[in-house]
Amino acid sequence: MDTPAPKLFFAGLDIGSTMSKAAIIDAEGSICGYVVGPTGAEHRHRANRVMEDVLAKSGLSLDEIAYIISTGYGRVNVPFADKQVTELTCHARGVAALFPDVRTAIDIGGQDAKALKIKNGKLIDFLTNDKCAAGTGRFLEVTAETLGLELNEMGRVSLQSARPVRINSQCTIFAQQEIIARLSEGEPLPDILAGVYIAIATRVAKLARQLKIEPPVVFTGGVAKNSGMVRAMETVLGVPVLIPPEPLITGCLGAAILARDEALKLISRGEFRTQKKQLSEAHIEFTEKAA
Amino acid sequence: MAIATNKGLYLAHEIYADRSRRVRELRKDGKKIIGYVCLYPPVEMITALGLIPFRVFGNMDEPITAADQVSITVVCPFLRSIIDLGIKGKFNFLDGIAGAHTCDVGAGLILQWRDYVKDTPFTHLIDIPHTDHAPAIEYFQHQLNSFQRHLEEFAGEKLTDEKLKRACELHNRQRQLVRQLYDLRKPDPPLLTSSENLEVLVALFSLPVDEGNRLLEDVLAGVKERKVKPPAKKVRLMVWGPVFDNTALYDLIEDAGANVVVDDTCVGTRAFWADVKAPCELQALAQHYLVDIKCPRTFRQAEHAGTRRDYDRDLDSRFSYIKKAIKDWGVNGVVLQSVKYCDTHGYEVPNLRHYLDTLGIPGIYIEHDYSERSMATIKTRVEAFVETLG
Numbered sequence: 001m002d003t004p005a006p007k008l009f010f011a012g013l014d015i016g017s018t019m020s021k022a023a024i025i026d027a028e029g030s031i032c033g034y035v036v037g038p039t040g041a042e043h044r045h046r047a048n049r050v051m052e053d054v055l056a057k058s059g060l061s062l063d064e065i066a067y068i069i070s071t072g073y074g075r076v077n078v079p080f081a082d083k084q085v086t087e088l089t090c091h092a093r094g095v096a097a098l099f100p101d102v103r104t105a106i107d108i109g110g111q112d113a114k115a116l117k118i119k120n121g122k123l124i125d126f127l128t129n130d131k132c133a134a135g136t137g138r139f140l141e142v143t144a145e146t147l148g149l150e151l152n153e154m155g156r157v158s159l160q161s162a163r164p165v166r167i168n169s170q171c172t173i174f175a176q177q178e179i180i181a182r183l184s185e186g187e188p189l190p191d192i193l194a195g196v197y198i199a200i201a202t203r204v205a206k207l208a209r210q211l212k213i214e215p216p217v218v219f220t221g222g223v224a225k226n227s228g229m230v231r232a233m234e235t236v237l238g239v240p241v242l243i244p245p246e247p248l249i250t251g252c253l254g255a256a257i258l259a260r261d262e263a264l265k266l267i268s269r270g271e272f273r274t275q276k277k278q279l280s281e282a283h284i285e286f287t288e289k290a291a
Numbered sequence: 292m293a294i295a296t297n298k299g300l301y302l303a304h305e306i307y308a309d310r311s312r313r314v315r316e317l318r319k320d321g322k323k324i325i326g327y328v329c330l331y332p333p334v335e336m337i338t339a340l341g342l343i344p345f346r347v348f349g350n351m352d353e354p355i356t357a358a359d360q361v362s363i364t365v366v367c368p369f370l371r372s373i374i375d376l377g378i379k380g381k382f383n384f385l386d387g388i389a390g391a392h393t394c395d396v397g398a399g400l401i402l403q404w405r406d407y408v409k410d411t412p413f414t415h416l417i418d419i420p421h422t423d424h425a426p427a428i429e430y431f432q433h434q435l436n437s438f439q440r441h442l443e444e445f446a447g448e449k450l451t452d453e454k455l456k457r458a459c460e461l462h463n464r465q466r467q468l469v470r471q472l473y474d475l476r477k478p479d480p481p482l483l484t485s486s487e488n489l490e491v492l493v494a495l496f497s498l499p500v501d502e503g504n505r506l507l508e509d510v511l512a513g514v515k516e517r518k519v520k521p522p523a524k525k526v527r528l529m530v531w532g533p534v535f536d537n538t539a540l541y542d543l544i545e546d547a548g549a550n551v552v553v554d555d556t557c558v559g560t561r562a563f564w565a566d567v568k569a570p571c572e573l574q575a576l577a578q579h580y581l582v583d584i585k586c587p588r589t590f591r592q593a594e595h596a597g598t599r600r601d602y603d604r605d606l607d608s609r610f611s612y613i614k615k616a617i618k619d620w621g622v623n624g625v626v627l628q629s630v631k632y633c634d635t636h637g638y639e640v641p642n643l644r645h646y647l648d649t650l651g652i653p654g655i656y657i658e659h660d661y662s663e664r665s666m667a668t669i670k671t672r673v674e675a676f677v678e679t680l681g
Contacts, residue, residue, distance in 0.1 A: 073671075088675035123679050125653075128672060 008066045010263060011054065012255025013047060014087060015039060015074025018110025018137060019222060020046050021252040022054035024065065025260060029097065033058030034249050039074065047078040066272075067263040069255040073111075085258055087251050092116050092123035094254030095218045098244050103214035106204055106233070106241070107250070108223035110137040115208035127207045135203035137223045139172050143196050146176050147189070151226070154193055158228030161194035170203060197232035205236045215239050220247045297513030299506055300487055306494040307538075313498055314345050315384050323386040323446070326411075328373065328400060329534075330562050330584055331391035331419055333576045336439055338500050339458035340446040345385065346496035348536040348558075349373045351663050361407050366396045368661040369534055369630050374400055377408035387413025387445060389438070392421075393588045394635050413445045422590050423582045432577040439573070452572070459571030461500045468507035469495070469563035475514055476552040477620055480523040482514050485530070485551035486538035492558055493536055521550065526680045527621050530554040531613070531643070532628040533636045539666050540659075544626060547674040548681065553620040555613055556628075561586055564612070585612060587639040606646045613643070617652055624680045625654040626673065630661050653680060 007026055014021040016039060023034040035053040039046050047070070055062060062080070070078035071090040078084075095105045096118055105116040113135045117125040129135055144151050165187050169175040175196070182192050200223075208217075217239055223229050224247035233241050244250060266272040306312060314324045325337045326347040337344040349372025358375035376382060388411050390401035401416040418434045420427035439450055472491060475482040491510055495503040526549035530540070536558050544551050554560055565583035568575045581589060591609045616622065625647055629636045640656055647654045655676040659665040 086671050086675040086678060088671070089678040123675070125679075126672075126675060 007064075008263070009058070009060055009064050010256050010259040011051070011065045011068045012090065012252040012257070012259055013050060013068065013070045013072075013075075013078050013081065014090065014249075014251035014255060015047055015050075015070065015072040015077060016087075016109055016251070017073045017112070019248060020050045020072075020074070021249050022050045023249055023252040023256045024054055024058045024060060025253070025256045027260065029257060029260070031253065032060065034246070034252065036246075036248050044077045044079065047074065047080075051078075051080065067259040069259040069262070071251055071255045082259070083262060085255060088114060088116060088126050088128070089123050090251045090254035090258060091220065092118050092126075092254065093121070093257050094250035094252070095220060095244070096121035097253060097257055098250065099216060099218050099242055102216055102218045102242075104208060104211070104217045106208055106217065106219050107221040108136060108200070108204060108219075108229075109221045110141075112136055113204045113207065113221075115204070115211055117211045117214075125211055127210055129203070129207055135170075135200050137221070139175070139200055140196070140223065140226070140229075142172055142176060143179065143193075146179055147193075155197075155226040155228035157190050158193035158197055159190075159231065161188070161190035163191055164194035164198050165191050167195045167199040169199075175199065193228060194232065197226075197228045198236065200229065201232040201236040205233070208237070213237060213239070216242055218242045218244070220244060220250045222248055297509075297517055299509030299511075299513045300491070302506055303487075303491040303494040303510065306497050307490040310348070310493065310497040311345075311384050313502070314343055317343060317499070318384055318386075324384060325387040325389055325413065325442075326382060326385040327388070328370070328390040329393040329397055329588075330557050330586065331393050331580055332389040332415075332417055332438070333435065333580060334500070335455060335458040335462050335567065335571065335576060336435070336442060336450065337389070338461065339450055339454040340442055340448060342387075342442070342446055343499050347373055347382065347385075347388070348493070348496075348534070349661060350376060350381075351537045351539065351661055354662075361403055362399075365632060366399075367394075367630055367632050370396045370400045372661060374403050374407070377404055382408070383410060385411055387411060387415070389413075389415045389417065391417040391419040393419065393586075394633075397588075413441075415441050419581065421588065428574075428577050428581055431581050432573050435573045435576055456571050458500070459567050459569075459575075461504065463566040465495065465500055465504050465507065466563040466566050468504060468511065471511055472507060473553060473560065473620075475511075476550075479527065479550075479621065480521050481550055481552050482520060484521045484545060485541040485554070486545070489536075489538050489541055489558065492562075496558070524548055524550045526550070526677050527552045527623055528677075529613075529616060529620065529622045529625045530556060530559075530628060531625055532556055533630055533633050534558055535628060535630075537663075539663055540628060543666055543670055544673055544677075547670070547677045549624070549677045551626075552622060553616050555585070555616065557586060560616075586635075588635045603649075606642060606649075610643060610646045613646070614650060617650065622652065624676065625652055626676070627654050627656045629656070629658050631658055 009024050009026055011024045020039045021036050024032045026032055033054055035057055068081045069083050069085050070081035071085050071087045075084040091107050095102050102118050107114045112128055114128045144154055165182050167175055167178055169178050219233055219241040224243050318324055323342045324345050325342045326345050328347050334344040349369050355371050355375045357378040358371045362371050388404050390397055392398040405414040417438050420430055443450055528549045528551050530551050534557050541551055561584055567579045627640055644654050657669045
């Protein structure tokens, strides 16, 4: 063959309740590009936008993507996806790709928190805290609003605390009242913030403990970007936690890897259909290499 | 989800969608309808006296509004839904209501019914013990005797041995036919979907026993003949837990890529797994309802007093029937579902999960508040569970 076969690419989209994430990988599993942006109300519109952005970032066109998997709350709203997989399976796969020895993963997103047990890179058990803002990113957002702080500022301020206050309420609304009460009692801001982080970490650790925490523990999701939260999580769990370089993209990365696995499986069964002849040739070469 | 309907399944679907349709007709002809809650009032006694037993369910699609005036909110939403519908007059086709002390809320429901639901001349609460020791069975037999006297007074006739024997035969026949219905889901793919199965069972709880038996015969004959079968799926699940009378959960699980092939629930196998032993007398009924029906409302671990020393034996004596079903139906995962605030099932979950672990069978625990809305929140978890098994 004179002309070199084109490379194959695979995409994963994670349409979360708060943020939408997308990644494209090649056949070797290297990340060609990724994007992160707010989801907003228009899930369908958002899916198109995030796909266009990640293609632009990777310098690719949609035709070059062999297989697409969507995940997250909005996974049903990705019309161009070949398959939908839950965010639990995708996160586990993404985390295991970055930390092959991982046994426990904790993910805190905008509206949910999940604990995952992983063995040999595969999800074996999980628990989620669904439809309650306590112990999620939303809890932090409401706290930031209450205190008139920026989210990233909050983490930094909390690290100055030597004696975190106790926040007893598990409910987001009641906890905000408690924060205001502590403020009026004259408790220092860093101690209150550190107390908020401990409260969230405690709630999420409760999920993880039900699955029996085994190290290494990986902490992902938007909330893992918060230095105060990471410290609180380590304090509560009593073990160090590993944070990926970009903790928001483990879900979409996992989806992209699963897209690659799925495509490979279909190719090996001879069931992979594509209108592009060139791509078919590439598939064959890819299969031979994989075999 | 129905895939290709036949006469029996079509009728079952119609009754599922409008449960009181047939008993309203019968009532016009002078028949008396006795509603009952949970599985514990012996339907044989009701049938034997020429009365029609009608199992009372709630309605997941109807928001609970009236019940809040008479009931606290932190109790079983299924039972709250029933009293809510009762107060709203949705059970105005019932001539009576019977319940048992299945759990505290179940007992409270019957008393609330007496106080707040008008125009139900007959109300009876059976005081059923919570252990299955010999003295408990004997006590329960006395309670069944007083239920009998109350029913006789209401029906205006005596319950003879002959009438009870005939009723037991009809209900046992129903149990045998239901077990044949479950056999249809042993092959892979199963010959019946779990939602079709549920519609048939809900219809049985809404019809006189002889009509239910004819329906089952039609369904069994029709399903064996139909050409279109449910699709084969990699994952074959069992559903465990308290009452679930709506196809929503089964549709959700089957949409997630699994076939539900068997269950251990009280709108499923529990009512039909064991026959009432002959001779059909109150003693046999007491034995059947208190011992042979496996619901965690009866403490079956009492034999070993829950001691750690006998823990494994205790688990095996409580759950070996589940092990057998897992083997016979080729189950590779269990969905443990419970309605919120159900303490009887809640306390069973850690033991059952442990037992499943020893069998190497993965399980997932999901809790709902008996509303369509709560189905959406468990969807992702069920899908992820199916993904871990696939």
